[in-house]
Amino acid sequence: MKIRLFYIVFFALSLFACKREYDSPPLNQLPENGIISIAQLRSMAFPHKFVGDTSIFGVITMDEQTGNIYKNVYIQDTSGAGMNLRLLSSGGVIQGDSVRVSLKGTILTQFDGMLQLDSVDVDDNIVTQSTGNIVEPKTVTIAEINSSIQAQLIRLEGVEFSGMDVGGTWADGDNQASLNRMLVNCFGDEVIVRTSGYANFANEVIPSGNGSIIGVVGQYNTDMQLYIRTPLEAQMADPRCTASYLLYKDFDDGSTTSGGWGSFWTGTNANGTNWGEWEIFGGNVASASNFEFASFTNYACESWLVSPSVNLTGTTLPILTFDNVTRYSGPGLELYVSTDYDGSSDPALQGTWTNITSSVPNWDVDSGDWTFVPSGTIDLSPYISPNTYIAFKYIGSNVDGATWEIDNIIIQE
Known part of the structure; x- marks a missing residue:
């Protein structure tokens, strides 16, 4: 009888021991000197290769699913700071994932003016903590877009595409060629909306009216750019404030x-x-x-x-x-x-x-x-x-x- 009771207890303990544990302990159990904010990461000198056990936390604000970016995702933490993560291979994380990113083996660098964390291995460096998280975009004006808000999710209001671009498509999907479209406001400010020819919405016609648009801030040399996640986030059906071209x-x-x-x-x-x-x-x-x-x-x-x-x-x-x-x-x-x-x-x-x-x-x-x-x-x-x-x-x-x-x-x- 005692032997049978021993096996029952041993089996129960085995089941308990096999229960899946999440990757990381609660935040307060991690060494304080092992966690940095994205703002701290952005302030570091580059290029810099990480060799220690340092991590950042954040939510993925833009992924590769529409094809507008490839082997890239964007992350943003609670401070509002963002970072471009360049992946060694495509896939593995999606928009809304709350993730821990181990920096070990990654490289902080800059490419044509855009600060980025390079050589990120999704399997070795990223652990998903939860899914379905929503990051509210920060509302800014075109004039406020500069390198200090690189990689941040933003919303622009009272904007429209240049009259020269109205009637055109987001990109050239037939030839898989990326295109720049100029977004303007009623005060003459403008910013580039850059769309990949591989995006699944490349051949859709851009909106012709005025309204709001959500995207992630990018930079190419001195040009500030906006990358949209989906055309559904371009709500631009109000009357225009600038001239429009039916064809250009x-x-x-x-x-x-x-x-x-x-x-x-x-x-x-x-x-x-x-x-x-x-x-x-x-x-x-x-x-x-x-x-x-x-x-x-x-x-x-x-x-x-x-x-x-x-x-x-x-x-x-x-x-x-x-x-x-x-x-x-x-x-x-x-x-x-x-x-x-x-x-x-x-x-x-x-x-x-x-x-x-x-x-x-x-x-x-x-x-x-x-x-x-x-x-x-x-x-x-x-x-x-x-x-x-x-x-x-x-x-x-x-x-x-x-x-x-x-x-x-x-x-x-």
Whole structure:
């Protein structure tokens, strides 16, 4: 009987001993000299590699789940100070996790102006204490955004995207290219909103109104930036206080097709080049030329550059403007508009396109230089629709072909 009772007691103690214990004891049981605040961490000299048993505590305020950041998360503690954690591998922590971060083996460093804790191993350095925690963003103004609030979760109110960006997408998801969008207030202050082309919302159109936005403060050299966690935190449906553009394309991002633009070409490929196809020249203008200087040869071609759909409903007098310049002899550039194009097919084969070339007040003529000429205003009110497209058509033959460049394409009320 005593032997049986011994086994019962031993089994009960074994079950109790196998009960899962949380990683760390209560805060007051940790050595005081082993815990530092994020503010203390940010005040340390860098670069610095940690070798001792030092830890920080905080809540993850931004994770990788939307794809807007990769192998990075942001943490913030009760003091409000934040830090960018650069992970050795992706995943393992999510927004709302309250975590202890052991600093042993990590490196405090700065990259292009952004202070960060590098070489963080999620398995070895991070222990989750609890989940589902909410950090309230700090409300600041654009003018108050500086390096002192790097990595902090903030809210801006009374802001809107620049008129030049309205109608554009957060980033270029098709080409997985990151884009900067300018956020402004009614006093002329501005800050960059940087979005990765890998974000799952990259191709969503940015809000066109005024309102509030939540994001984490970043920095690239001297430029302060904001990284959003989700478009749902951009509540911007109030009336604007600055002018808005229904369409703006300046090619400064080095792409002819970002922002939903389309390029369609037929012609001759010689020496690896589609002659006459729209391309970026000089880094920031769109150019089309069918002339190969090396062989002194012109190639017959037809090349279209087509805008994304522009919603002109609600406008009364929408106008189009752009800058253009041409050199050498050949057919003139043509301008078209359509209200039934499907947005993806070859415009030479689909859609009803109206030639409005003659409606352009100022087409450049070859004057021997590359000085851009403003087009003047082109009235688009006859083409008001929910889906209005404009297109530039370049034509070259086997005997001639001008070079045309365009820039700063704008549709506005």
